[in-house]
Amino acid sequence: MVRFIIFAALISVALMIYTVIECARSEAHQVRSLPKPAWFAVIVFLPLIGAALWFTLGRPLSAETSTAQTSRAPDDDEDFLRQLEVWRRQQQRDAELTAREEELKRREADQQKNQSTERPSKETKDHKNKSDGNGTAAPES
Structure with missing residues (x-):
């Protein structure tokens, strides 16, 4: 007992x-x-x-009104998936923008390089065509 x-x-x-x-x-x-x-x-x-x-x-x-929340896996949460997709698209846009900026910088550098190499050779050609070395102008062809 x-x-x-x-x-x-x-x-x-x-x-x-x-x-x-x-x-x-x-x-x-x-x-x-x-x-x-x-x-x-x-x-x-x-x-x-x-x-x-x-x-x-x-x-x-x-029981639905209790303060305890049921935990859900992240891949079941629609808001999380939506936010993940937005983040992925933003990362993709950033990568594309960086690639475009690099391409633009490369083109500008090539263009400046080409302009700097073209000017002296063009000036020397023009100078040779205009004078024959003794002060008289050579005929242009």
Whole structure:
């Protein structure tokens, strides 16, 4: 008989702790019948009866309203996937822009290089065509 009383006391304490935690985690505006502090008093001072009353009269109606959020995998979250796609497109645009800038810089450098090599040779050609070396102009062909 003593073992049964100890077992019943342990079950009663465990149920009371569970009920107090559940009462504490529930939103104040969702608790039914009594305010939360009153429910704490009922649960603590009437362990088995208080727990039964909480589950029947005070507990919020649905489990959906609890504050615990269900975790979802990132690949199931539409917002995450949308944000990932936006990030990927931005990275692609940045890479294309960088490639275009490099191509433009390369073309400008080639163009400047070509202009600097063309000018001296063109000037020397023009100078040779205009004079024959003794101060007289050579006929143009």
